Amino acid sequence: MSTSKTELKDLGKFKLIDLLTENFKTKKKSSTYGIGDDAAVIDAGIYYTLVTTDMFVEGVHFDLTYAPLKHVGYKSVVANIADITAMNGTIEQITVSIAISNRFTLEALQELYQGIYTACERYEIDLVGGDTTSSPAGLVISITAIGKVAKEKLCLRSGAKPYDLVCVTGDLGAAYIGLQVLNREKKLFEVDPNMQPQLVPYQYLIERQLKPEARADIIQLFEKLKLLPTSMIDISDGLASELLHLSKASNVGFTIHEDKLPIDRLTYETTEALHLSPTLCALHGGEDYELLFTISQADLPKIEGNPNIHLIGYITEPTQGLKLVTNSGESVNVTAQGWEPL
Amino acid sequence: MSTSKTELKDLGKFKLIDLLTENFKTKKKSSTYGIGDDAAVIDAGIYYTLVTTDMFVEGVHFDLTYAPLKHVGYKSVVANIADITAMNGTIEQITVSIAISNRFTLEALQELYQGIYTACERYEIDLVGGDTTSSPAGLVISITAIGKVAKEKLCLRSGAKPYDLVCVTGDLGAAYIGLQVLNREKKLFEVDPNMQPQLVPYQYLIERQLKPEARADIIQLFEKLKLLPTSMIDISDGLASELLHLSKASNVGFTIHEDKLPIDRLTYETTEALHLSPTLCALHGGEDYELLFTISQADLPKIEGNPNIHLIGYITEPTQGLKLVTNSGESVNVTAQGWEPL
Numbered sequence: 001m002s003t004s005k006t007e008l009k010d011l012g013k014f015k016l017i018d019l020l021t022e023n024f025k026t027k028k029k030s031s032t033y034g035i036g037d038d039a040a041v042i043d044a045g046i047y048y049t050l051v052t053t054d055m056f057v058e059g060v061h062f063d064l065t066y067a068p069l070k071h072v073g074y075k076s077v078v079a080n081i082a083d084i085t086a087m088n089g090t091i092e093q094i095t096v097s098i099a100i101s102n103r104f105t106l107e108a109l110q111e112l113y114q115g116i117y118t119a120c121e122r123y124e125i126d127l128v129g130g131d132t133t134s135s136p137a138g139l140v141i142s143i144t145a146i147g148k149v150a151k152e153k154l155c156l157r158s159g160a161k162p163y164d165l166v167c168v169t170g171d172l173g174a175a176y177i178g179l180q181v182l183n184r185e186k187k188l189f190e191v192d193p194n195m196q197p198q199l200v201p202y203q204y205l206i207e208r209q210l211k212p213e214a215r216a217d218i219i220q221l222f223e224k225l226k227l228l229p230t231s232m233i234d235i236s237d238g239l240a241s242e243l244l245h246l247s248k249a250s251n252v253g254f255t256i257h258e259d260k261l262p263i264d265r266l267t268y269e270t271t272e273a274l275h276l277s278p279t280l281c282a283l284h285g286g287e288d289y290e291l292l293f294t295i296s297q298a299d300l301p302k303i304e305g306n307p308n309i310h311l312i313g314y315i316t317e318p319t320q321g322l323k324l325v326t327n328s329g330e331s332v333n334v335t336a337q338g339w340e341p342l
Numbered sequence: 343m344s345t346s347k348t349e350l351k352d353l354g355k356f357k358l359i360d361l362l363t364e365n366f367k368t369k370k371k372s373s374t375y376g377i378g379d380d381a382a383v384i385d386a387g388i389y390y391t392l393v394t395t396d397m398f399v400e401g402v403h404f405d406l407t408y409a410p411l412k413h414v415g416y417k418s419v420v421a422n423i424a425d426i427t428a429m430n431g432t433i434e435q436i437t438v439s440i441a442i443s444n445r446f447t448l449e450a451l452q453e454l455y456q457g458i459y460t461a462c463e464r465y466e467i468d469l470v471g472g473d474t475t476s477s478p479a480g481l482v483i484s485i486t487a488i489g490k491v492a493k494e495k496l497c498l499r500s501g502a503k504p505y506d507l508v509c510v511t512g513d514l515g516a517a518y519i520g521l522q523v524l525n526r527e528k529k530l531f532e533v534d535p536n537m538q539p540q541l542v543p544y545q546y547l548i549e550r551q552l553k554p555e556a557r558a559d560i561i562q563l564f565e566k567l568k569l570l571p572t573s574m575i576d577i578s579d580g581l582a583s584e585l586l587h588l589s590k591a592s593n594v595g596f597t598i599h600e601d602k603l604p605i606d607r608l609t610y611e612t613t614e615a616l617h618l619s620p621t622l623c624a625l626h627g628g629e630d631y632e633l634l635f636t637i638s639q640a641d642l643p644k645i646e647g648n649p650n651i652h653l654i655g656y657i658t659e660p661t662q663g664l665k666l667v668t669n670s671g672e673s674v675n676v677t678a679q680g681w682e683p684l
Contacts, residue, residue, distance in 0.1 A: 020452065024459060035472070045388050102350060127363070127377070340605070
């Protein structure tokens with residue numbers, strides 16, 4: 001046993017994963033791609049099986065003072081769907097494991113599973129297994145998703161090429177701002193338990209935080225448009241963090257434009273009211289579960305005018321790094337400050 | 343939201359799982375078998391994909407005062423291998439998710455992963471993904487295993503028929519007794535921190551508890567013997583509990599013989615020294631990760647004389663329930679008191 005002591009807080013999530021897995025090489029012929037993408041890719045003969053897993057911890061990923069258990073269940077499934085979607089795949093099954101302290105009742109867990117079942121219904125997924133155990137404190141949910149993708153349609157993080165175009169779906173930053181609104185109301189409530197939370201005007205933001213959706217619809221759109229992204233990732237930790245993942249995996253640089261970042265009007269107005277920068281929220285706010293992908297320039301006509309897809313920049317040589325061209329025309333470096341609970 | 347409050351301690355693990363999943367029906371054509379077996383069965387075209395998942399919680403499943411992290415990692419993988427093995431399948435890949443409090447260092451986690459990698463090496467498994475997150479307290483490990491089985495070789499819990507023979511591999515109760523020895527030494531240590539733990543004489547028992555093995559070798563033996571069990575399950579919660587699972591899934595009764603229960607000599611002697619009943623330890627002690635399976639009588643010659651396989655009884659009509667014929671010739675009912683941390 002080593003006597004040196006490296007504190008985890010000095011590492012961050014991705015460095016820790018790198019250090020824990022650096023010496024491990026896959027050996028099975030069926031393990032086509034292992035660690036390093038949104039999902040593992042297993043050769044199932046005719047198609048690829050996709051496997052991804054996410055863990056959600058009370059007090060880290062969700063706060064039961066404002067997140068109803070039904071939404072916690074729903075969102076846990078959605079996060080996994082987003083990972084399968086990011087491989088251009090379709091989710092088929094999930095397993096759900098929970099560790100629960102004795103402060104939870106059967107009725108509380110039935111609410112949690114109601115949310116899980118609602119997501120299964122909405123996204124046509126089967127719950128096929130899991131584990132249930134006790135925990136000394138709090139709730140931990142671990143979900144594994146199994147999906148599939150036709151071999152020729154698989155999208156990895158590593159396929160982006162210089163001069164490809166960079167796209168995102170939907171809008172960014174709303175889930176993060178939703179969380180700020182919820183935290184603000186929680187603090188006010190702690191000071192004055194008689195206050196009525198002012199949540200109605202922020203409904204869209206709060207829904208994006210508590211009950212997000214995954215963009216399985218976009219995979220169907222790609223199919224219809226006969227569009228195959230050159231690389232793809234889901235935006236769970238923040239746009240900047242995901243761009244850096246693509247950049248590292250594809251060995252390319254990125255230039256994105258501040259004025260192209262899709263920000264919903266309510267997000268924009270609320271960031272201003274909270275004295276936050278809408279651009280920084282769009283870049284670094286996590287949990288939007290939108291898709292970030294790159295396409296070759298020849299495919300531009302396929303997405304032009306589509307309200308679901310926004311062109312935000314283009315790929316450069318790796319030496320260029322990750323640049324943001326601001327509204328004032330300056331080019332600044334972007335670094336990851338993503339949502340990394342560790 | 344229901345206003346009734348049902349305490350989880352009044353339910354037990356299996357009743358809770360039943361209640362949470364009773365209204366969920368699988369819909370995908372590929373979901374061949376869902377909840378209710380050791381692993382989910384997914385139709386992958388040429389073969390079946392098997393998926394199982396287990397969660398391990400510090401303070402519930404392991405105690406880091408005596409379990410080295412390396413062993414915790416190893417055992418977590420083994421428990422999943424045992425589930426795939428129980429379907430007559432071969433494990434291929436795992437994903438590993440961990441939630442960790444900041445009291446763990448990088449070096450501690452590297453030890454945990456060293457155990458995981460050692461199990462991967464020993465059982466020829468690829469680690470293909472996972473998640474790493476923080477926890478407010480303690481360590482939670484969630485492992486999902488993916489395996490495969492030829493369609494005609496799949497073993498379920500539901501295939502046992504009256505007059506089939508009941509077999510177990512290896513020996514039973516040792517892991518439970520190993521835990522009692524460790525707990526005894528821990529208590530002595532708490533009273534007198536200068537004491538030297540007396541563990542050497544109990545090495546086999548302690549290894550069975552801290553670093554068990556899964557019976558992947560038996561699946562190869564079945565292949566060699568051209569033996570296909572009619573039903574199978576792994577013994578993780580105790581023989582009696584697993585017999586009841588087979589009984590329920592196959593709708594049959596069981597008669598087993600006390601004098602046929604395979605108990606290692608050291609287990610036997612240590613149960614006596616601890617004033618425990620060796621039979622009760624074999625029936626209700628969990629975590630042996632041996633296999634319990636049934637075969638048709640015509641297959642008896644294939645296992646006779648094999649030192650790894652013990653014939654312990656036979657299947658009866660469902661009305662007969664679960665009976666133990668004691669050494670004194672009495673027939674008594676057996677109920678589950680398995681290791682159910684909930």
